[in-house]
Amino acid sequence: MSNAESLKKLLVLLEEVKAATRDTAEPGVSEALDEAIGELQRIHDSDESSEAIKLKALECLGRFFQSLPGIAKLLELLSGN
Known part of the structure; x- marks a missing residue:
């Protein structure tokens, strides 16, 4: 692939997650998801394949995952902080 x-x-x-959590997600999570989708869409539309673009996509996902309380706590535990 x-x-x-x-x-x-x-x-x-991510669009499916957005639809599934539309009525249950906290506003901050919904905003972070919208931001992630928008940024990833811009990356996709730019049609670049450089390592910098891949890094931007991963950073974008990281910011979204950190907005989820359970995921943020898991990342904190895994990083030893």
Whole structure:
């Protein structure tokens, strides 16, 4: 699977998460999800395949995951902080 295909699949999955959590997610989580989707969409539309673009996509996902309390706590535990 190419990077573009992987990114498109990720966008579809995030849109599904957004639809599934529309009525139950905290506003901050919804905002972070919208931000992640928007940024990943811009990355996808730019059609670049550089390492910098891949890093930007991972950073974007990291910011979204940190907005989820359970995930943030797990990341904290795994990083030893």
